[in-house]
Amino acid sequence: MSECPVCNGFREAYLLCSNCGEPMMESGRLMDFYDDYSPYMEIDLMKMEDGYPDTNSGQKCPHVYRCPVCNQEDIFFIKE
Incomplete structure (x- = not known):
């Protein structure tokens, strides 16, 4: 099982707004925004349901990043 370095606080991703x-500021895992109970669900189970083929193999973790200046939101895949 691989671990996301951003989720576990091992590393921060420095990303610039495309706009x-x-x-940009990291806002959390994409899966945490699905519903009220998503942050408490098993991570591997949520990756099977997120609609991205690379995440259910355990190689990438989708994170939401937001620009504090123009409010642009983007999803970035963090390599595990």
Whole structure:
């Protein structure tokens, strides 16, 4: 089983906004936004349901990043 370095606090991803070029802020795993109970569900189970083929093999973890300047939101896949 692989672990996401961003989820576990091992590393931060420094990403720039594709709209304005400002640094983006990490807002959490994409799966945590599905419903009220998503953050408490088994991670591997949620990866099977997220609709992205690369995540259910345990190689990438989708995270939501938001730009504090222009409010652009993007999903970035963090390599596990």
